[in-house]
Amino acid sequence: MPELPEVETIRRDLKTSLFSREICRVRVYHDDLILGGISRRAFQMKVRGRQIGKTERRAKFLLFPLYSEANLNAPPERLMRVQLRMTGQFALQKTRPNTEDFQHPGVEFLLDDGNTLYYDDIRRLGGFDLLSLEAWCQLETQLGPEPLSSAFSVKVFAEILAPLRAPIKNTLLNQRRVAGVGNIYASEALYKAGIDPHRPAGTLDEGEIRRLRDAIRFILSAALNKSGTTIRNYRALNGHSGSFQNDLQVYGRAGGMCRRCSGTVEQTTQAGRSSFFCPNCQH
DNA sequence: CTTGTACCCTGACCGC
DNA sequence: TGCGGTCAGGGTACAA
Numbered sequence: 457m458p459e460l461p462e463v464e465t466i467r468r469d470l471k472t473s474l475f476s477r478e479i480c481r482v483r484v485y486h487d488d489l490i491l492g493g494i495s496r497r498a499f500q501m502k503v504r505g506r507q508i509g510k511t512e513r514r515a516k517f518l519l520f521p522l523y524s525e526a527n528l529n530a531p532p533e534r535l536m537r538v539q540l541r542m543t544g545q546f547a548l549q550k551t552r553p554n555t556e557d558f559q560h561p562g563v564e565f566l567l568d569d570g571n572t573l574y575y576d577d578i579r580r581l582g583g584f585d586l587l588s589l590e591a592w593c594q595l596e597t598q599l600g601p602e603p604l605s606s607a608f609s610v611k612v613f614a615e616i617l618a619p620l621r622a623p624i625k626n627t628l629l630n631q632r633r634v635a636g637v638g639n640i641y642a643s644e645a646l647y648k649a650g651i652d653p654h655r656p657a658g659t660l661d662e663g664e665i666r667r668l669r670d671a672i673r674f675i676l677s678a679a680l681n682k683s684g685t686t687i688r689n690y691r692a693l694n695g696h697s698g699s700f701q702n703d704l705q706v707y708g709r710a711g712g713m714c715r716r717c718s719g720t721v722e723q724t725t726q727a728g729r730s731s732f733f734c735p736n737c738q739h
Numbered sequence: 740c741t742t743g744t745a746c747c748c749t750g751a752c753c754g755c
Numbered sequence: 756t757g758c759g760g761t762c763a764g765g766g767t768a769c770a771a
Contacts, residue, residue, distance in 0.1 A: 516764090541765045542764065578749055579750085580748055581766085619741090621742085688750095688751085728745090
C-alpha cells in the first residue's frame with residue numbers, strides 16, 4: 457500500500473508516543489505476519505519486555521530499535537522491522553479501533569503507558585521481522601538512495617541509470633535503484649518530468665535526469681505535506697486519511713484529459729503494474 | 740550481473 | 756442474487 461510519504465507520515469505520528477515505551481505483551485493473530493523464518497513464540501520472547509527507541513524509516517520499511525536495558529543511547533539489542541505492503545495499518549490507542557477499515561487484527565503490542573499499538577492488515581502481505589544491527593546494515597546496503605536526502609544528487613542518479621536498459625518506470629519501482637518510490641509516485645514523477653515511462657533508463661540525458669530527480673523530490677515532498685495519498689486502504693495513524701489523492705495528475709485517470717495539453721491520459725502495464733501517462737507530453 | 744514472472748492474500752467491482 | 760474474472764500504494768524467490 458504505502459509508499460515513502462505514507463510510511464514517513466506513520467513514522468512521524470508514532471515517533472514521539474512510542475519513544476522509550478516498554479512492550480509489556482505481544483499478541484499475534486496470524487503466524488504469517490511474522491517474517492524471516494522466526495516462530496510466533498520466538499518473536500514474542502524477543503520483543504516482550506523491551507523498550508522502544510527512536511522509530512526510523514528506510515525505503516518503505518519502518519524500524520523500531522528494541523532495547524533490553526534502559527540505555528537508549530547504546531546500540532539496540534535488535535531492530536523490529538515492519539513492512540506494510542499493500543494493506544498494513546497502525547493504530548495507537550487504549551482500545552481496539554472498531555472502524556470499518558480496521559477489522560483484520562494482525563499483531564498487538566501492549567505498552568507500559570496503557571496504550572496498545574495495533575497492527576491491522578487485510579491481505580496479510582505485510583509483516584514483522586527481527587534483525588540484528590549487522591543483518592540490517594547488510595540489507596540496507598542493497599537499497600538505493602533515499603530520494604529526499606542530499607545523497608540523491610543528479611550525479612548519483614545519473615550513475616545509477618547509466619547502465620540500465622529496463623524501462624525507467626520499472627527502474628523507479630526497483631528499491632535497489634531508488635528507495636521508497638512506488639507505483640503512484642513513479643507515474644506522477646515521470647509525468648511531471650515529461651518523460652515517457654517506457655524509455656530505457658540508460659537513455660535519459662543529463663537534463664532529463666535532473667528534471668526527473670527534481671520531480672521525484674517535488675512529488676514526494678508534496679505528498680508528505682498532505683500526509684500521503686488515500687485511494688482505498690491506506691490510513692495514517694488511527695484511521696486518518698491523506699489528501700494527496702486530490703493532487704494526482706495522471707494516476708488512476710486513464711481516459712481523462714491531460715491537465716497540461718488537453719490530450720488523453722493513457723494506461724499501460726509495466727512490471728505487472730499499471731502505468732499512467734500522457735503520450736503527448738511525455739517523451 | 741540484469742530483467743521478467745509468479746506468488747503471497749483479501750475484498751471490491753464489473754459483466755453475465 | 757450469485758458467480759467468475761480482474762485488479763489493488765509491495766517485495767521476494769526463482770528462472771532466463
